[in-house]
Structures are given as C-alpha cells and as structure tokens.
Amino acid sequence: MPACDAxxxxxxxxxxxxxxxxxxxxxxxxxxxxxxxxxxxxxxxPALIRRAAICCYEAEMNVVMYARQGTxxxxxxxxxxxxxxxxxxxxxxDVELAMQEGYSTATDFMRSRGFGAGMGLPNIRRNADxxxxxxxVGRGTSLRAVIRLV
Amino acid sequence: MVALKHIIDExxxxxxxxxxxxxxxxxxxxSGDLLSDVMAHSHAGEIWIxxxxxxxxxxxxxxxxxxxxxxxNGRAPLPETLEKAEMERISVxxxxxxxxELAARLSRLF
Numbered sequence: 532m533p534a535c536d537a538x539x540x541x542x543x544x545x546x547x548x549x550x551x552x553x554x555x556x557x558x559x560x561x562x563x564x565x566x567x568x569x570x571x572x573x574x575x576x577p578a579l580i581r582r583a584a585i586c587c588y589e590a591e592m593n594v595v596m597y598a599r600q601g602t603x604x605x606x607x608x609x610x611x612x613x614x615x616x617x618x619x620x621x622x623x624x625d626v627e628l629a630m631q632e633g634y635s636t637a638t639d640f641m642r643s644r645g646f647g648a649g650m651g652l653p654n655i656r657r658n659a660d661x662x663x664x665x666x667x668v669g670r671g672t673s674l675r676a677v678i679r680l681v
Numbered sequence: 682m683v684a685l686k687h688i689i690d691e692x693x694x695x696x697x698x699x700x701x702x703x704x705x706x707x708x709x710x711x712s713g714d715l716l717s718d719v720m721a722h723s724h725a726g727e728i729w730i731x732x733x734x735x736x737x738x739x740x741x742x743x744x745x746x747x748x749x750x751x752x753x754n755g756r757a758p759l760p761e762t763l764e765k766a767e768m769e770r771i772s773v774x775x776x777x778x779x780x781x782e783l784a785a786r787l788s789r790l791f
Binding site for chain 2: 556557559560561563564567577581584585587588589592644645646648650651654657
C-alpha cells in the first residue's frame with residue numbers, strides 16, 4: 532500500500548479525471564453522476580457516497596455556472612477520498628464571504644432555475660472533512676475536498 | 682412506507698415518466714425549489730415536490746436517489762428533462778395542485 536499522509540496527498544490507489552464545461556446546464560450533474568457510479572462500483576458505503584455526491588454536485592455546478600471550463604478529479608487513497616476541481620474562470624474575490632451560507636453572486640437566470648441559494652460551498656464544507664479553496668481573480672479557482680474513509 | 686402507485690392513485694397524479702418505475706416504495710416527501718437545499722436536506726426514497734422543470738432536477742434526484750419527482754402547479758417537464766429521466770430511470774409526476782396542498786395530501790398517506 533503506498534504511503535499516504537492524513538490529508539490524502541500521497542499517490543492515490545485510483546485517480547479518475549473528468550472535464551466540466553462552463554455554461555452547459557444541460558450536462559450539469561453528469562460528471563457527479565459518473566463519479567457516484569464509480570464509487571458504487573468500488574464498494575464505498577452508501578453514507579460516504581452520499582457525502583461525496585453532494586460535494587461533487589455542488590462543485591460541478593459552480594464550474595457550470597461561473598467558469599469557462601474545468602476538470603474534476605476523484606482520487607481514492609487508502610484512508611481518504613479526494614475531490615479536486617480546477618477551473619478557468621473569474622475566480623472568487625473573497626473566499627471567506629463565498630463560504631457564508633446565503634451569500635451568492637448568481638444571476639437572475641440561475642436563481643430562476645433554483646440555483647444561487649448560497650448553499651453550494653457550505654454544503655461541500657458540511658459533507659467534507661477538509662475543504663481548501665484557492666482562487667486567483669481573473670484566472671480561476673481550485674478546490675480540494677477530502678472525505679475520510681476510515 | 683407507501684407504494685408510489687398508491688400515491689399516484691390517491692392524488693390523481695399525471696405520470697410523465699417512467700411507467701416501469703412506479704412500483705418503488707416511498708418513505709416520505711420533501712418540498713423545495715432551491716436545488717442545493719434539496720441536495721442538503723432530502724433523503725433517499727423520498728418523493729420531491731417542486732416547480733422546477735429543467736434537466737438539473739434529474740441529476741439531483743439521481744444523486745440523492747429520490748423516489749420520484751412531483752411537479753406542482755400544473756408544471757410540465759421540459760422535453761430534455763424527460764430524456765434524462767428516461768436515462769436515469771427517475772419517475773416524473775405532475776399535478777395541478779400547489780406544493781402546499783400536495784404536501785398536505787401526501788402526509789396523510791404516511
């Protein structure tokens with residue numbers, strides 16, 4: 532078994548990456564559904580899969596809504612599941628503010644479709660054991676969510 | 682637990698999709714139109730009452746393993762929503778009643 536520290540930064544047992552297209556609401560959620568199917572195949576517990584699915588969905592829809600494009604990568608480590616999302620987009624000027632429940636910069640179009648509740652990042656934080664976000668305004672955002680498996 | 686077919690009969694619901702998914706058991710319900718709220722608070726096996734009709738509701742229902750989607754206020758699903766529902770085997774139902782009335786009638790069945 533490869534060495535792995537407590538935050539899933541070692542070499543993963545399995546890594547799978549997916550492209551997410553910004554603005555493609557029709558496909559929104561497809562990558563998360565595929566990741567959920569993969570985690571089911573691997574045999575993770577339903578409770579862990581539910582938490583991972585929420586993290587993936589919220590992160591995927593953030594790319595769809597705000598970025599030009601992005602990638603979502605899921606890594607299985609011996610003790611952790613790591614979800615990484617890197618996008619090319621406007622970035623988040625104030626990450627702390629964006630993490631506050633109810634804060635949203637969604638457009639009227641997004642709100643009319645039930646997005647923009649200001650619950651996306653809080654939902655990820657609630658379902659992940661660790662959430663890190665780095666963002667550069669005008670370039671993009673990278674997100675790393677870790678869920679402990681044991 | 683209540684059979685979805687029983688709910689459809691009792692509430693006189695329209696079935697948009699999919700006829701062969703109607704024998705699943707429903708454990709309760711959740712009502713909401715904000716997708717992240719539904720992601721956060723709904724449970725697998727529940728029937729979801731909403732007025733949202735676009736394809737993302739299928740992704741939410743599939744990821745949360747909801748028992749069915751019930752569209753309130755006479756809303757009809759978009760064609761691309763039904764396509765996705767067929768693919769993911771999600772039951773999509775409809776009623777002219779508002780969400781409050783649907784929730785009240787549903788709760789009497791549990």
